[in-house]
Amino acid sequence: MKRLVSTLKNIWHIEDLRTRILNTLLFLLIYRIGSYIVLPGVDPSHLKQSAQEGILGLLNMFAGGSFSRASVFALGVMPYISASIVIQLLTIAVPSFQKMQKEGESGRKQINKITRILTVVITAAQAIGYLKTMVPANAVLVNSTLFTISSVLILTSGTMFVMWLGEKITDKGIGNGISIIIMVGIIARLPLSLVQELSTRLNGAGGIITFIIENVILLGIVMFAILIVQGTRKIPVQYAKRIVGDKQYGGVRQYIPLKVNAAGVMPIIFAQAIMFIPSTIGSFFPSAADSGLLAQFRDFTSVTYNASFAILIILFTFLYTAISVNPVQMADEMKRNGGFVPGVKPGRPTAEFIDQIVSRITFPGSVFLALIAILPSIAMMAGVNSGFAHFFGGTSLLITVGVVLDTLQQIESHLLMRHYDGLMKTGRIQGRTPVTSSAV
Template sequence: MKKLFTTLSNIWKIEELRVRILYTLLILLVYRIGSFIVLPGVDPRSLEGQAKEGLLGLLNMFAGGSFSRASIFALGVMPYISASIVIQLLGIAVPYFQKLQKEGESGRKKITQITRYLTIAITALQAIGYVKSQIGPEARLISDPLFSISAMAILTAGTMFVMWMGEKITDKGIGNGISLLIMVGIIAQLPYGISAEFISRNTGQGGLIAFFIEFVALFAVIMFTVLIIQGTRKIPVQYAKKIVGNKQYGGVRQYIPLKLNAAGVMPIIFAQAIMFIPSTIGQFFPSAQSSVLASFSDYTSVAYNLTFAILIILFTFFYTAITINPTQMSDDMKKNGGFIPGVKPGKSTSDYIDSVISKITLPGSIFLALIAILPSLAIILGVNSQFAHFFGGTSLLILVAVVLDTLQQIESYLLMRHYDGLMKTGRIKGRSDVSVASAGSAI
């Protein structure tokens, strides 16, 4: 406890860090207040009790409950994330975007500008679908077309404002702005999930003992998730010695840390998008629903979870392959006079790195698939659906990863001012603590 208070005191003594933390907290407070401001012309009482399940429930969690409340921030940062994913994929397939990625700071600014424009377009389309599908006539106090036009304009402006707040946290706060906004939205739903599970258990379904066991299981799952995110395979790299005058350069051994889960949460997001297709088809053709469509619409069914796990494994290999280029790593290593001991430079090096990536990606993808289906397994075992979301899936991965990144940012400020870090046993490693070998995890 004394170590904790000493660390907090050291954090408060660093003026720059103190200002950044207070600025971040202020922005997060504005975001949470905005999530409770209902769209003009909507009766909030008619929206009470509308539970969101499946993908809509996940979107509502990411938005901190704004989605179900018809808030001005109802769409949250998801349109921006969608735009970022599209631009990232275009950077792999389209030569123009590949050129921009190689132009350094100027190219990055152009990509950011294009991403913002694409975010506006995606937000406008999602706003149309949100107004038409989520806000029924009974909840509207203003008649169309005035309501639809005003709601779509406000939703688009709300998402752009949220994106601006995320960028401000990144620039003037403690970093990871967009990720922090998502994390705060997820944490905001945790009290509701805990209270719902407590009420459910306290009414006779297992009692408080089962409630305590669930918390122990949740702690074990969080520790397991930390191991998956932190797990790396270090490849030693030896650099040749260079003597210039009386000074020696190089000759040191470094390591390329290849992450066990280099794809982050992207495989789960892609797989969830595909698994949402059967239920979408069922909504358009309710009379044509078969037992197959029904089983794939039930996210607790065996068919759904088995298919979901297989898709995650496949997408993990795919996303890792397009984000990590062993050939480029081998060429960069050769240009800098580096080599892997016992492996010839050039093609042999790239083949060796590729084989290591393949070997660590398989267990990483299996563990990721297991984490993704844990919420469904928790629901089958009797856990309340609101609380079960925190037993795994995208929400837990984002929570753990963002917390590690934030702690790493704070620790870097402490170490730069010659204070002790946050831990006695070693440095905290977040997702940003990667080498050129890893493209990092996108959110």
């Protein structure tokens, strides 16, 4: 406890770090206030309450509840995430985007410009669908045509404003802004979920002991998720010695850290998108949706749904890892820089060696990822409240863990740069890839 107080004092004494943390809290406060501002012309008492499960529940969780409140920030940053994923896939498949990515700062600016334009298009399309799906006619107090046009403009402007807040957090605050906004939206639902779960337990469904056990299990799952996010397999790389004049270069051993979970949360997102297809089909055929295989796929706690979900996650993990990790490129860059893996010939043998290791660590990583993804369903089957069960795993847990680790790493960097002790008693927080659009 004494060390914690000392660390907090050190953080407060660093003026730049203190300013960044206060700026971050201010921008997040603006975001949370905006999430409660309802669209003009909408009567909140007549809004649909269907955004609690399925893909609507997922979007509502990422938006911090503003999706179900018909807020001006109802769509949040999800259109930007969708646009970023599309652009990321294009940089892998389209040569012109690959060329822009390799052009440095100018190419990055061009890609960001295209991403913003695509975000506006996606937001406008999603805004129309949102108004038709989530805002019933009896909740609209003005002319329907005027309401649709004005609301599409407001929702699009709201998403762009949230993007601006995220960029300001990145520039003037601490951590990755977009990731922190998503995490805050997820965490904002935790207090209410805890109160509901505690109320359920105190009313006879297990008592306070069961509630404490659930929280201990949740803590263990969080620690397990941290191990997966931080887990790496280090490949030693030896660089040859070069003598230029009277100076020696190279001759050192470094490591290539290959992550156990290189795909991040993308496999879960892709698998969820496919698993929502049966629910969509069932909405068009209500009579067939209540029985047979279609009914099992619409039940999030069924064995059929969870087994299929886990298999899809494992497959998508291998697919996304194969796309994002290029052993041939790594081996070529290593060879150009005079590096080699001890005991392995440079060139193609090195690429095959790296590919073999990636395949070996991807399988346990994909199994662990699938287990985390189905833990909320297991928790619901065990009697946990559905709102609280979402924190036991899935996309929300991985995003929260990743963002917190990334933010703590940045705070620790500020402390160590000014010769203070880090946040950890022994060792430093392991470096990791920030949870940006490539990971959400």
